[in-house]
Every structure is written in structure tokens, then in C-alpha cells.
Amino acid sequence: xxxxxxxxxxxxxxxxxxxxxxxxxxxxxxxxxxxxxxxxxxxxxxxxxxxxxxxxxxxxxxxxxxxxxxxxxxxxxxxxxxxxxxxxxxxxxxxxxxxxxxxxxxxxxxxxxxxxxxxxxxxxxxxxxxxxxxxxxxxxxxxxxxxxxxxxxxxxxxxxxxxxxxxxxxxxxxxxxxxxxxxxxxxxxxxxxxxxxxxxxxxxxxxxxxxxxxxxxxxxxxxxxxxxxxxxxxxxxxxxxxxxxxxxxxxxxxxxxxxxxxxxxxxxxxxxxxxxxxxxxxxxxxxxxxxxxxxxxxx
Ligand SMILES: [Zn+2]
Ligand SMILES: [Zn+2]
Numbered sequence: 001x002x003x004x005x006x007x008x009x010x011x012x013x014x015x016x017x018x019x020x021x022x023x024x025x026x027x028x029x030x031x032x033x034x035x036x037x038x039x040x041x042x043x044x045x046x047x048x049x050x051x052x053x054x055x056x057x058x059x060x061x062x063x064x065x066x067x068x069x070x071x072x073x074x075x076x077x078x079x080x081x082x083x084x085x086x087x088x089x090x091x092x093x094x095x096x097x098x099x100x101x102x103x104x105x106x107x108x109x110x111x112x113x114x115x116x117x118x119x120x121x122x123x124x125x126x127x128x129x130x131x132x133x134x135x136x137x138x139x140x141x142x143x144x145x146x147x148x149x150x151x152x153x154x155x156x157x158x159x160x161x162x163x164x165x166x167x168x169x170x171x172x173x174x175x176x177x178x179x180x181x182x183x184x185x186x187x188x189x190x191x192x193x194x195x196x197x198x199x200x201x202x203x204x205x206x207x208x209x210x211x212x213x214x215x216x217x218x219x220x221x222x223x224x225x226x227x228x229x230x231x232x233x234x235x236x237x238x239x240x241x242x243x244x245x246x247x248x249x250x251x252x253x254x255x256x257x258x259x260x261x262x263x264x265x266x267x268x269x270x271x272x273x274x275x276x277x278x279x280x281x282x283x284x285x286x287x288x289x290x291x292x293x294x295x296x297x298x299x
Contacts, residue, residue: 010146018139019045022053025131030056032127033063034074050139057132066124075124091118164240166229166258169290171217174255177290183215186282192219197270197279202288212265213288214258214281218244218272221254229258231266238266245273257288 026044030037043052068075068082068089075082080090080099090099093107093114100107104114175184183200190198200215226245231238240260260266270277 010142010149013142014146018142021135021138022050025135026053026056029060029129032074033060033065035060035063065127065129067127069122069125077124079124088118088121089124091115091121163262164229164231164258164260166227166242166256168225168227168254168256171253171255174257174290178288180286182284182286183288187217190217190219190280194220195277197272197277199268199270199279199281200284200288201268201281202284202286203265204287208263209261210263210265212258212260214240214256214260214268215288216242216256216258216268216270216279218254218256218270218277220272221256225254227256231260231262238262238264239269240266241269241271243271243274257290259289 023041023045027037027041030040040056044056046052047055064074064076066075066077067073068085068087070087071082071085073082073084075089078099080092080097081088091102091114092099093110093112095112096107096110098107098109100114102118106112107114171187175187186198186200196219198217198219200213202213204211221244228243228245230241230243232241233239240258242256242258244256258268268279268281270279
């Protein structure tokens with residue numbers, strides 16, 4: 001089953017892929033900040049439901065993510081000079097050496113006037129963290145993907161639990177063989193509306209299996225139209241989708257007989273060249289099958 005394989009892959013992604021992704025990220029990030037990389041990696045990967053990762057993200061805030069622009073030594077925002085290479089990281093008052101910010105006019109400690117520019121100062125560089133966003137996106141997207149795949153494979157399962165067949169046949173031939181005056185009457189009353197379809201529906205059960213027959217009349221259908229059929233299961237039950245494609249003929253002489261078995265009766269939706277067609281569906285008590293068709297199936 002393709003569906004099962006996909007679900008297995010996504011489980012692997014969730015229970016192995018995401019923790020490994022987080023582990024690699026935490027290890028590198030913790031090492032850069034001078035934290036205990038091995039310990040934090042273990043905590044982030046092993047604590048359930050990402051709790052370790054969340055705790056790591058909170059705790060790391062008190063560790064510096066800034067570096068000296070010259071020698072890449074880790075520095076904090078309180079450092080005036082790099083402890084390794086001596087690069088000046090912050091401007092200071094020329095009188096009392098208190099650290100000052102760019103744009104200040106007067107020293108807040110000794111009230112000496114300050115320079116407008118400090119050319120010898122190179123501010124520490126802050127590590128850009130684009131990876132965190134990607135990891136959080138993966139943590140959100142992968143479970144969402146899992147749900148979508150599960151819903152999709154669910155409908156594949158249901159569609160294969162029953163059977164669906166469709167036969168298109170000339171009206172005259174069908175009426176002759178089925179010999180049911182009520183069907184003839186229904187056809188006469190169905191009209192010639194081009195944006196309408198008409199269908200008779202007969203449902204029967206045998207054991208746990210439900211069998212539904214639809215006899216579909218689309219007034220603008222040519223002989224031997226291209227028909228594709230598909231079933232799907234959603235929140236609102238099974239749906240049978242019949243798609244008819246042809247080059248806008250006005251034959252009006254073809255019927256389609258759909259037979260569908262399964263554990264529930266599907267609703268019918270008709271499409272003409274990809275557009276949904278309004279359909280009038282009438283429930284009937286009599287079988288719509290052709291005796292000849294039945295014999296052919298049984299052989
Ligand atoms: Zn340095
Ligand atoms: Zn000062």
C-alpha cells in the first residue's frame with residue numbers, strides 16, 4: 001500500500017527527523033554561546049513534546065550570541081573591548097571612560113561633551129538565526145502533512161472496499177431490453193435542459209453490502225462519450241464523481257448506468273468537462289439493471 005508507506009515515512013520524520021534536526025541545531029547554537037552543548041542537545045532531543053527544546057530557547061537568552069568582529073571570540077553587550085584581541089567594541093567617554101551609545105551628546109556620568117563619531121569602534125556582530133524559523137516551520141508543517149496524508153489515504157481505503165462500474169449505452173437499446181414503462185416516462189419528462197442532468201437511483205442491500213444503481217441522462221451527451229469515474233470519502237460520507245468529457249454534441253441519445261457496491265451508499269456528483277452539473281435524482285423501487293448486462297457480468 002502506497003498510503004501506508006507514506007504514513008510510515010512521516011512517522012519516521014516526526015519521531016526521528018525532527019529530533020535530529022533540533023539536536024544538530026541545539027548542539028551548534030549551544031557551542032557558539034559557550035553553553036554545555038552535549039547536555040543541552042540531550043535535553044532538547046529526549047524531553048517529550050519539544051519541552052526540552054522550548055526550555056533551551058528560554059535559557060539561551062541569558063547567554064550571549066554576539067561575537068568580536070575581528071577574532072570571532074564570544075562577547076557580551078557589556079564588554080568595551082574584546083578580551084582576546086583588544087578590538088574596541090563600544091565607544092567610551094574620553095574623560096571618565098564610561099561606555100556611551102552613538103547619538104549621545106553628553107556623558108551621563110561626568111557631563112563632558114561627547115564626540116559625534118567614534119571611528120575606532122567596531123560593534124560586535126550578532127549571530128543571524130534563520131535556522132530556528134525553519135525548524136519551527138518543520139515542527140508545525142510535518143504534523144499537518146501527516147493529517148492530510150491520513151485523510152487522503154483514508155479515502156483510498158474506502159474507495160477500494162467497494163466496486164464501481166459504469167456502462168454507457170444507447171437509449172433505444174436500453175429501453176428495449178429493460179422493458180420498464182416508468183423509465184420511458186421519466187425520460188419523456190426529463191426535458192432538454194443543457195445544464196441539467198437527470199438520474200434514477202435504486203438502492204438495495206444484501207448482508208452488509210449496499211448496492212446503488214444510478215441511471216444517468218445528460219441531454220447533451222453524444223454517443224460513446226468519454227467517462228471517468230472516481231469515489232472519495234470525506235467527513236460527509238462517500239461521494240461518487242462522474243466526469244463526462246466530449247466535444248459539445250447534441251446527440252441526446254446516450255444513457256449511463258452506474259453500479260456501485262460498498263459498505264455505504266455514495267452520493268452522486270456529475271461533471272461535464274470539469275464543471276458541476278445540477279442533477280435531479282429520483283429514487284425508484286425497481287432495478288435499473290439490464291438483464292443482458294447482468295448475465296455478462298456473471299459469466
Ligand atoms: Zn577579538
Ligand atoms: Zn564621562
